[in-house]
Structures are given as structure tokens and as C-alpha cells.
Amino acid sequence: MIRKNRSMMRRATLNPMVIMAGGAIFMALVALVFWPRNTRPKAQQNTLHLQRASVAAPTQAARVQPNAQDTPSQTTASGGLKTFQTTMVGPISLSFKKGGMETKEATFLSALAARLLIWRVNLRNEIRRGDKIEVIYRPVDTQSLYEIIAMRYNSTKHNRSYAFYRYQEPGRRFAAYYDAEGNEIEQKLRNAPLREYEQVTSILKMRPKHKGVDFKAPVGTKLYLPFRSRVVRTTWNFRFNGNCLEVAPLHKPNLRIMFLHLQKIADGVKVGRVLPANAVIGYVGNTGRSTAPHLHYQIMDGRKVIDPFRFHETYTRALPEEQRAAFQQHRRQLDLQFPTR
Numbered sequence: 001m002i003r004k005n006r007s008m009m010r011r012a013t014l015n016p017m018v019i020m021a022g023g024a025i026f027m028a029l030v031a032l033v034f035w036p037r038n039t040r041p042k043a044q045q046n047t048l049h050l051q052r053a054s055v056a057a058p059t060q061a062a063r064v065q066p067n068a069q070d071t072p073s074q075t076t077a078s079g080g081l082k083t084f085q086t087t088m089v090g091p092i093s094l095s096f097k098k099g100g101m102e103t104k105e106a107t108f109l110s111a112l113a114a115r116l117l118i119w120r121v122n123l124r125n126e127i128r129r130g131d132k133i134e135v136i137y138r139p140v141d142t143q144s145l146y147e148i149i150a151m152r153y154n155s156t157k158h159n160r161s162y163a164f165y166r167y168q169e170p171g172r173r174f175a176a177y178y179d180a181e182g183n184e185i186e187q188k189l190r191n192a193p194l195r196e197y198e199q200v201t202s203i204l205k206m207r208p209k210h211k212g213v214d215f216k217a218p219v220g221t222k223l224y225l226p227f228r229s230r231v232v233r234t235t236w237n238f239r240f241n242g243n244c245l246e247v248a249p250l251h252k253p254n255l256r257i258m259f260l261h262l263q264k265i266a267d268g269v270k271v272g273r274v275l276p277a278n279a280v281i282g283y284v285g286n287t288g289r290s291t292a293p294h295l296h297y298q299i300m301d302g303r304k305v306i307d308p309f310r311f312h313e314t315y316t317r318a319l320p321e322e323q324r325a326a327f328q329q330h331r332r333q334l335d336l337q338f339p340t341r
């Protein structure tokens with residue numbers, strides 16, 4: 001999907017408005033959606049990680065629900081869900097504000113929308129003025145403040161509409177987002193460092209200066225070694241990286257694979273040791289410069305950043321057959337709640 005997006009970018013017609021909007025969208029997206037409210041340090045070290053997501057710790061005041069006066073585009077759906085629709089006039093957060101959403105809500109909700117949309121639309125250069133977005137969401141008592149229950153995005157660039165439905169599959173630890181056919185929205189890595197995680201909260205094309213992929217997962221989630229590897233170093237630059245681990249995979253010994261912000265490194269993981277693939281090497285944490293529990297997973301070839309979604313084999317997970325009827329029923333109920341049907 002990443003490669004396809006790039007070739008699409010090259011073929012894009014050079015409409016001046018598109019170019020201007022594209023630049024503005026990207027800059028504003030970075031500024032509005034992914035930057036924390038605190039000041040940014042001047043220099044980033046090689047493996048410095050800033051959890052620059054939308055999840056700057058909310059104040060109590062921030063939790064007060066906005067919008068006593070609903071704008072025309074904002075309504076309350078059944079079951080305590082809220083709905084919102086607007087057309088894109090620039091970056092998602094700006095579009096939400098122009099569409100009548102209160103600033104804080106727009107900032108938080110647009111960050112969540114971006115995490116989903118990034119799997120279908122390149123946010124840097126494929127958002128077009130006039131694209132339509134509809135969101136069904138609800139306030140939740142977590143750092144992200146809101147949870148998207150379903151979303152629809154109509155892409156002028158792709159000439160099609162994308163749908164996203166949150167669904168909790170029985171027996172699984174976390175809910176996930178699926179398309180209308182019951183295929184999971186996020187791509188999965190084979191030999192993934194985590195077997196269970198809540199969501200991928202950052203991929204490389206979302207934040208170009210961020211060198212890794214972030215997996216949101218609870219503290220203590222087991223971390224597995226993706227490939228047979230030699231341990232190169234452990235816990236350097238604790239202030240930024242927290243407890244961390246760097247390994248060299250034996251089949252590509254020049255590469256370095258890093259795991260940051262760990263709660264702890266597993267026993268027996270010592271510099272110089274060769275460990276088999278699938279060995280438990282540590283546990284997800286929130287150490288170093290990190291604002292929420294997650295794994296930062298980074299692959300380097302010298303100074304060059306390697307995209308884990310290219311280095312690993314990837315796949316799309318579909319709901320198992322026996323879940324499809326329940327999912328479709330859930331989806332049809334949500335479809336009835338979108339502002340436009």
C-alpha cells in the first residue's frame with residue numbers, strides 16, 4: 001500500500017490548489033495533531049523517541065464535555081454516541097474545527113481519525129478539499145478522551161469511500177477496526193515483536209522524523225525477538241529511550257533493531273548473546289521519554305531508517321468465518337447512525 005501511494009503521488013496532477021493545500025495540510029497536521037503541548041527539544045539523538053501523539057495528559061477541565069450548543073453538523077446518535085461530519089478544507093484537525101467542532105475535541109478526535117485513515121489515504125498528499133468525513137464516536141475516560149466507533153471517508157483522490165468499524169472479537173484482548181467486509185484495517189507484521197497490542201499509533205509515513213513504529217500495548221506485554229539475533233547493547237540513553245535493547249539479526253548482521261521504553265529486559269538477555277527467534281526478550285513499558293505505555297520498534301541500516309512494514313512480511317487479518325455474521329449485524333447498526341446514509 002505504501003508503494004502504491006507513492007506512485008499515485010507522482011501521477012498526481014499539479015493543480016496549484018492541491019499543491020498548496022498539500023503543503024499546508026502536512027505542516028499543520030504535524031503541528032496540530034502530533035506535537036505535544038510542551039516544548040520540543042532542539043536536538044534529537046539517534047534513537048530519541050518522543051511520543052508525540054495526541055495523548056498529552058488531559059487536565060480535569062479538559063474532560064468536561066464540550067458543545068452544549070450543537071452545531072448543525074454535530075448531533076447525538078442513539079446509545080450516547082455522537083456523530084460528526086464535515087468536508088475537508090485542509091488538515092483533518094483544521095477541517096474538524098471549521099466544521100464546527102470545539103478545538104480540544106477536534107484536536108483529539110482528528111488524531112484518532114488520522115491513525116485509521118493513514119492505512120488508506122496518504123495524509124501528506126492525498127487529502128483533497130471537499131473530501132467528506134463522517135465519524136461516530138464517544139467520550140471515554142482514557143488519555144485519548146474519545147473513541148471512534150465508526151468512520152467513513154470519501155476520497156476524491158481515490159474516487160471511493162472507506163469505512164472503519166470498531167469491533168471487539170470475542171476471545172481477543174483488544175477491539176480492532178475493520179472494513180465493511182470484516183478485514184482488519186491495520187496491516188500486521190509476520191514475526192511481529194508483539195503478539196497482542198491495541199493499535200499501531202505511529203507508522204513512518206505518518207511522522208517522517210519519528211524513526212520507528214509505535215505499538216500501543218499495556219505495561220508488561222511480552223516482547224518477542226522477531227529474528228534470531230545477537231544482542232548488541234542494552235539500556236543506553238535511558239532518559240530518552242528508557243529501558244531498551246538493540247539487536248543485530250543474524251541473517252542481516254548490518255542491521256540494528258531497537259526496542260525502546262521497556263518496563264524491563266528479560267532475564268538472560270545479555271550483550272553478545274545470540275538468541276533464537278520468538279525468545280521473550282522484554283516487556284512493554286512507559287520508560288524514558290514516553291507519555292503512554294507502548295513499544296517503539298525501530299530498524300536501522302547504518303543511519304538509514306528501514307520501514308518495518310517493508311522489512312517484515314505483512315498480512316491483513318480477516319475476521320474468522322464464524323464471526324462474520326455478528327460483525328455484519330454490528331456494522332449495519334452503525335451504518336444507520338452515520339449522518340448520511
Ligand SMILES: [Zn+2]
Pocket residue numbers: 049050051202210212213214295296297
Ligand atoms: Zn516511537
